[in-house]
Amino acid sequence: MTIKDNIQSFQQKLAGTNCKLVAVSKTQPIEALQEAYEAGQRIFGENKAQEMAEKFSDLPSNIEWHMLGHLQTNKIKYIAPFVHTIQSVDSLRLLEEIDKHAAKTNRTINCLLQIYIAKEESKFGLSPAEAKELLQSENYQNLKNCVITGVMGIATNTDSENQIRQEFRTLKEIFEDLKNTFFSQDVRFKEISMGMSADFEIAIEEGSTMIRVGSSIFGARNYAK
16 A cells, blocks of 8 residues: 555544544654645654654645653754644753743743553653653742643553553553643643554543554665654
8 A cells, every 4th residue: 555545544533523643753754644645644753853853844734743752851942943742751951951942932842741551661751750840840839931831751661451551541640630630721732642553543532632653654764763
């Protein structure tokens, strides 16, 4: 199947749901992103700031760019002028730096709190307690140019559907708790980004509003890049 075929297949799967498709385009050439764009895809996710900045300059201006990878504070400057959402916020320090760079470009950047839900030490993310501590802090409450619009999580890489489902269910519960405690009057706090190529169907069943799909759209990645 072509990239166009794959995009159209996901459009059909998501029809009638409250879930959006983020096409994970890391390491993919411009031509592949252009093909997905021409098939109607408008949200693209990248893992590296400089790669995202290069692609931004070569592709249509109405693309909604999402940063998915672990973001170092010294790389925010490359994407602050255009990035729509940073899904991988895992510390107050990172949020403060995002806010600072967004202010410089007179923008507001959407952010998701990355929550640690997997049984893998290699994954990044905040615990529920750390997320609450961040949201209660005076420093967070003084930020003006970033908006937390939800949560993101990555499930364990396992063949156990029950474990994956439970981890997604946990993320949904954390989202609901944070919504009720901190964002009950804020309609912008609405996103639950969970689910990738191998587990997106489970994620949708458990309430995902955003799935992050790469290989099922573009095929195998070039990890040498």
